[in-house]
Amino acid sequence: MAKRIALECSHAISLAVKLANVDVIAAYPITPQTHIVERLSEYVADGELDAEYINVESEHSAMSACIGASAVGARCFTATAGQGLALMHEMLFIAAGNRLPIVMAVANRCLSPNLSIWGDQSDMMASKDCGWIQMYGENAQEVFDLTLQAFRIAEDERVLLPVAVNFDGFYVTHVIESLTVLEQEEVNRFLPPRRKAKYTLHPDNPTTWGPIGLPDIQTELKYQLEKAIQNSKKVIKEVWREYGEISGRYYDVFEPYRLEDAEVAILMMGGHCGTARIAVDRLREKGLKVGLIKLRLFRPFPFEELVEATKHLKALAVVDKAFSPGGFGGPIFSEVRSAFYDLDVKPRIVGFIAGLGGRDIRVDEFMGLAEKVLRGEKIEKNYVFLQVRE
Amino acid sequence: MSEEKYFKTLKDLPKEELFVQGHRACSGCGEAIAVRHIMKAIGPNCIVISPTGCLEVVSSPYPYTSWAVPWYHVAFENAASVASGVEAALKVLMRKGVLEKKKIHVVAIAGDGGTVDIGFQALSGALERGHGFAYICLDNEAYMNTGIQRSGATPYGAWTTTSAVGKAIRGKVQWKKNMPAIVASHGIPYVATACPAYPVDLVNKVKRAVEIEGPAYVHVLTPCVPGWRIPSNISIKVARLAVQTGIFPLYEIKDGKLTLTVKVPKRKHVKEYLKLQGRFAHLTDEEIEKIQERVDRESESLGLGPRA
Amino acid sequence: MSQKNEFKLNPKPSWKELPIASIIPQPSTSRFYLTGDWRSFRPVIDKDKCVGCGLCWSYCPDAAIKWFEDGSVEVDLNYCKGCGVCAEECPAKAITMVEEVEE
Numbered sequence: 064m065a066k067r068i069a070l071e072c073s074h075a076i077s078l079a080v081k082l083a084n085v086d087v088i089a090a091y092p093i094t095p096q097t098h099i100v101e102r103l104s105e106y107v108a109d110g111e112l113d114a115e116y117i118n119v120e121s122e123h124s125a126m127s128a129c130i131g132a133s134a135v136g137a138r139c140f141t142a143t144a145g146q147g148l149a150l151m152h153e154m155l156f157i158a159a160g161n162r163l164p165i166v167m168a169v170a171n172r173c174l175s176p177n178l179s180i181w182g183d184q185s186d187m188m189a190s191k192d193c194g195w196i197q198m199y200g201e202n203a204q205e206v207f208d209l210t211l212q213a214f215r216i217a218e219d220e221r222v223l224l225p226v227a228v229n230f231d232g233f234y235v236t237h238v239i240e241s242l243t244v245l246e247q248e249e250v251n252r253f254l255p256p257r258r259k260a261k262y263t264l265h266p267d268n269p270t271t272w273g274p275i276g277l278p279d280i281q282t283e284l285k286y287q288l289e290k291a292i293q294n295s296k297k298v299i300k301e302v303w304r305e306y307g308e309i310s311g312r313y314y315d316v317f318e319p320y321r322l323e324d325a326e327v328a329i330l331m332m333g334g335h336c337g338t339a340r341i342a343v344d345r346l347r348e349k350g351l352k353v354g355l356i357k358l359r360l361f362r363p364f365p366f367e368e369l370v371e372a373t374k375h376l377k378a379l380a381v382v383d384k385a386f387s388p389g390g391f392g393g394p395i396f397s398e399v400r401s402a403f404y405d406l407d408v409k410p411r412i413v414g415f416i417a418g419l420g421g422r423d424i425r426v427d428e429f430m431g432l433a434e435k436v437l438r439g440e441k442i443e444k445n446y447v448f449l450q451v452r453e
Numbered sequence: 454m455s456e457e458k459y460f461k462t463l464k465d466l467p468k469e470e471l472f473v474q475g476h477r478a479c480s481g482c483g484e485a486i487a488v489r490h491i492m493k494a495i496g497p498n499c500i501v502i503s504p505t506g507c508l509e510v511v512s513s514p515y516p517y518t519s520w521a522v523p524w525y526h527v528a529f530e531n532a533a534s535v536a537s538g539v540e541a542a543l544k545v546l547m548r549k550g551v552l553e554k555k556k557i558h559v560v561a562i563a564g565d566g567g568t569v570d571i572g573f574q575a576l577s578g579a580l581e582r583g584h585g586f587a588y589i590c591l592d593n594e595a596y597m598n599t600g601i602q603r604s605g606a607t608p609y610g611a612w613t614t615t616s617a618v619g620k621a622i623r624g625k626v627q628w629k630k631n632m633p634a635i636v637a638s639h640g641i642p643y644v645a646t647a648c649p650a651y652p653v654d655l656v657n658k659v660k661r662a663v664e665i666e667g668p669a670y671v672h673v674l675t676p677c678v679p680g681w682r683i684p685s686n687i688s689i690k691v692a693r694l695a696v697q698t699g700i701f702p703l704y705e706i707k708d709g710k711l712t713l714t715v716k717v718p719k720r721k722h723v724k725e726y727l728k729l730q731g732r733f734a735h736l737t738d739e740e741i742e743k744i745q746e747r748v749d750r751e752s753e754s755l756g757l758g759p760r761a
Numbered sequence: 762m763s764q765k766n767e768f769k770l771n772p773k774p775s776w777k778e779l780p781i782a783s784i785i786p787q788p789s790t791s792r793f794y795l796t797g798d799w800r801s802f803r804p805v806i807d808k809d810k811c812v813g814c815g816l817c818w819s820y821c822p823d824a825a826i827k828w829f830e831d832g833s834v835e836v837d838l839n840y841c842k843g844c845g846v847c848a849e850e851c852p853a854k855a856i857t858m859v860e861e862v863e864e
Contacts, residue, residue, distance in 0.1 A: 086545045087538060113549060115541035120578030124534035127575065130527055131502065131538025137546060139538075157527055162782045223781065257551060262784050264500045264523040264539065266557060271518035271785035273509075273526035280515050283776040284783050290776070463815045470824045474840040475791030478822060480799060481844030485822035515783050516770035517791040652819045678844075686845030686858075689820050 065243045065310070073236045075203040075244075076142070076168045076228070077102035079210035081112045082250040083166075086137035089117045089125035094180040095232035096144040096170040103140075122147035126154035126165075133163035134272060136263040138214065141165070144232055145172030145179075148186045152193070158225045159194025160288060161273065164217030164258065165225040167195075168210065171333065171384075172232040173420040181421020182232030184333065187361075188385035188394045194288050196226040196295055197362040199332035203240035206230045208312055209359075211250060215302050218258040222295045229361075231334035231384075233421065245310060253309055296363045316365035318357040319372060321347060325354030327437050328373060330399065331382040332358045335424050339382070342429030353433045358395065366402040374403075378411040378436045382429075384418040392416065392446030400445075411436070414446030422450055459494070459660040460653055466493050469521075476519035477511040481685030483676035483692060484508060484564075484591050486649040491562065491589060491673070494659035497522055499558035500543075502536045504572055505529035506564035507598040508591065530571040532561040533579035533588060540584045558663040559586040565606035566596045569632045580639040580668050587662040587669045590632065593677035601680045605630040608700075609747075610740055612732045613680075623735060628747070636670040637706045643669035645705035645714075650693035654703060654714050661705070674701045682731020694726040699752040699760075711755070719761035723748055768793040796823060800843030802858040804836050810855035817847035817856060 070078065076099050080088070088107070090100035106112040115132075119125045122143050129139040143151065148169055158165050169187050173179040187197060196216060200206035206228060213226035230236060245253070262270050276284065300315070307313035321343055322328055329339050336357040346353040356373065358365075373379055383393020391397050396414030403409040415432050418424045428449060435442070460466055471492035478485040484507060495501075501524045503509045509526045512519035527535045540559045546552040563572060568590040576588060595613045596602040603616040608629045612618045616625040637644040643665045647655040655673065662669035674695055676688040683691055695701035696715055700723060703715040723745045727733040736744075749760065768790055771778060780786050804817075813832020825841040828834050836847075848856040 086549070087541050089538070113545070115545040117537055117541050118582065119534060119537070120574060120581070124531060124537070124575050124578055127527060127531035127534035128538035128541065131525070131535035132542035133538070134525055135500070135539050135542035135546065136551070137538075137542035139542075153528060154531070160782065161527075261781065262786065264525055265552070266498050266500065266523060269497075269521060269523045269788040271513055271520050271524050271788070272782070274513035274515040274518065274783055274785055275510050275526075276783070277514050279773050280779060280783055283774060283779045286776045287779060287781070463819050466819075468828070472824075473789045473792055474824045474837070475794040475796060476823070477794075477796065480822075480842035481846055482822045486820055486846075489822075489824055490819070512791070513785070516768075516772055516785055516787075517794040518785045518788065519791040521789045649820070684845075685843075686849040688822075688844075689846055689850050 066246065067241055067243050069239055069241045070203055071098060071237060071239045072203040072206055072230060073098035073170070074102045075207040075242055076210050077106065078244060079207045080140045081106050082245065082247060083138065083211060083214045083254055084256055085114050085140045087115045087117065087129065087132040087139045089119050089128040089139070089141040091119050091122050091125045091147065093122065093144050093147040095172060095182070095236045096142045096168065098236065099142040099168055122150045123154060126151040126158060129165045130154060130158050130161065130163055133165050134161070134264045136258065136260050138258055139165045140167070142168040142170070144170040145174055145186045148190060149174060152190055155190050155193035155195060160284070162223040162291070163225060164223055166210065166213045166217055167225065167227050169227050169229045170232045170236045171229050179420045180232070182234055183384040183419045183421065185385040187227065187229050191362065191394060194224065194292060195362065196224055196292065196299070197229060198226065198360055199229045199358065200235070201334055201336050201357065202235065204242040204312070206235070207242055207244060208306065208310065208314065211245070211254060212302050212306055215254050216295065216299050219298050220259065222291065222298050224291055224295060229333065234334035249309055253306060292363050296365065299360065314359065316360040316368050318359060320355040320357065322354035322356065322372065324352055326352040326377045327380060327433055328354040328356050328376055329380045329382060329429060329433055330356040330358060330395065332361065332395065333384070335418060338424060338426055339429045342426045342433065345426065346430055346433055351434070351437060353437070364398050369399065370402050370406065373410060374406065376410040378413060380413050380415060380432055380436045382415045382417055386416045396446055412445065413442055415449050416446065417449040458657050460656050462653065466656060471497060471521040472512070473519050473521055475517060477514070478507065479678050481678045481688050483649055483688040484593060486689070487591055487655065487673050487675045488562065490649060490652050490656050491659050492522070494656035495558055495560055495663050498556065499560055500525070500539055502527070502532050502539065502561045504532040504563045504567035506567055508562060508564065510598055529567055531575045532563045532567060532572055533576040536561045536586045537579045537582065537584045540586050560663060561586065561588045563588070563590055565590060565592040565594060566604045569605040569630050577639065580636065580641050583667050585667055587671065589659065589671045589673060591673050591675045593675045593680060595680050597677045597680040606632065609744060610733060610736050612735065618735045633670070633672045640709070641668045641670065642666065643705070643707055645671045646701065646703050647671055648674040648692045648696060648701060648703065650689045650696065651703060651715055658705060680732070683729060687729060691726065691729055694721065694729070697721045698723045698726045699748045699757050700726055702752065702755050702757055704755065713755065713757065716758070718758050720752060720758060721761060795839045796842055797839045800841055801861055802843040802845060803838060803861055804841065804847050804856045805859050806834060806836065807855045807857070808833065810853045812853045814852060816850050816852065820846050820850050822846065
């Protein structure tokens, strides 16, 4: 029977990792992630989880240890945030390129300088091209579910890619919420206790991993990765459907809110979607047709699904908690603009950069940006930094 | 007290090659000679992790692998942390009954750049955590794979492409980092130095390193033909002279106790070693004496005996 | 350990043919990559002088010298790069390096 409990969102991830019966955990402290690995340490110390818990000396080594363990066939987990993710940047590409189904939680945090422990999404966005499947959760329930699903998706033989489960630092990580958890038997039915792998490092079948990438094979190697991540979307949807049947909670690449008759929609990822929903409700009370799209899957990016669901809109207001200095606004904004380029009739797409370094985005700010777009106000370059004091 | 020896003579070494023919190491490569012996000592029951470097490049261009054993290259700076993960995975998967319980040696074989410089932190962390693995450093005393650049293991006075010899500065102005001593200060059960000119000594040390419980470290001096500016036929001769001059003493440190494994009763003058190598060709007598004085001091503290 | 004698890996595979992550699924395949043509000098062993100590076998960087049970040795010219370490180290001076000439 489904059990309803209250947990800090970080601990909801720890619980999912325990239920996934992981073999190896690489742990290095960094705010606002640390609560995840602290709880896992307790599980291992109490004998509730039989895993090797490696207290690595850096995040770079956290990912390196997961890479080594995963190549032997172990189910591996690590968690990080901000600077830690940046430090493991190089290893992220290798985990994906070597097709290792590692699962990592990222408590999204602003990148330095200045040193900021507070949330935005600049960390994962700086690593968005690393070849990982990237999902964003909003609350305890969602990050619990996404973490369990992540193992199943990563290890699917048609996928074999690492998965990052993102959730906003502090705004989500440290919040205590109620959620419904799966029982161990239900998890075991959903996620096979052992992963299968065609090749593993073992003397019974000696294989050579990570050969030098001469130009003769490098293009084919990269193309394999591209095919794998593009094709993973089908598997992700399949896994979400199956999980829905078990849990009653159905997921999709994004989650629409009051979208059917909307003229304008706010589009964003993560914890601020809760605030945006309130803004949508208030605007609706004023008779304004505004909706919300909470984007869940960033990689592979759901171009077709997004276009299909939003092409009837007059405008899309994309809110990014990250930006590309010298580039074209925020990373989600860029993707959404690309998605619509080939359409003759398309919504106006406007970008808003907000919530950097832990600055809250208030209900009135969401209302303000939506109204700006509804009014058809001209925005130079089509994207704008909100919240900057002149 | 001499330990039991796993191999008494060359005849005791397995004939089977686990680092096989067709690798693309330079003609006369001291590292290749060492790795052949290292693999014979380890045997087939192992997983080898190599960071970026000469060894990786010469042994793995797809589809030609020189490895008869499972082998993994991940990156430059993290052989020890990858090995940590491999060891942890084997441990837990055997404990859970997924893998058959048997000793599988986890061995990192790295270069000096990947060990004393960029891989230093990962190595120190893995040693402190006490993983059951052996780390073997193949020290050719510079970044040879990128074309002979100075590393923390490059000796004083040596020319490299980034410690040029000119009017103002004459080669590397710092002394070589004493990595075995740094490793030993982690208090791990086994540390040794070795070189391919003494193959039986080398294989016994590597075997001990993989058999011992907990982390072990073997630092192997491996002459580099292009990098040391030597003819291809003298890589062993030079390695032997490094030992006979006291520049590279062969010892092992077991549970904190240091024992010299190759005695050098009549130490040769360092110039016999230096003069064979183009990388030291610019050294003046004064500079050579400066090196000799330091070697004398270090030899004395190790009990290596006086100069001939 | 299985040492397969056949080698079927395409050095320029299609992306589908390339094993996942370009893992080389077969051990010791560099045996099919001959390095003998690097050589400009070849070692010639004087069997009368050879004492069968095996040092040349031990010191060969390319595992190009076979050392048999009776102590005799043989150079595998498919792999020998002609470095001359064997000749330099032979205690019986039984190995001579002879220049390779175009046939």
